[in-house]
Amino acid sequence: MPYSRKVREYYDVESRDMWENKLALAESEILRVLLHFWDLQGPTIDDFFIDENCSFQ
Numbered sequence: 001m002p003y004s005r006k007v008r009e010y011y012d013v014e015s016r017d018m019w020e021n022k023l024a025l026a027e028s029e030i031l032r033v034l035l036h037f038w039d040l041q042g043p044t045i046d047d048f049f050i051d052e053n054c055s056f057q
Contacts, residue, residue, distance in 0.1 A: 001009075007018050023035070046052070 010016075010018055
């Protein structure tokens with residue numbers, strides 16, 4: 001799906017604007033962000049709030 005259509009879909013569903021900001025990042029900072037995104041792809045866990053929340057894992 002084109003980015004512009006996805007932004008419009010978000011606006012229609014959420015009734016909120018989406019803001020974009022250009023970042024002036026050094027190469028090392030870009031790498032750090034990419035590595036963080038890579039880490040976020042890991043296994044997901046169920047969050048049962050009271051007895052088995054994220055701190056339990």
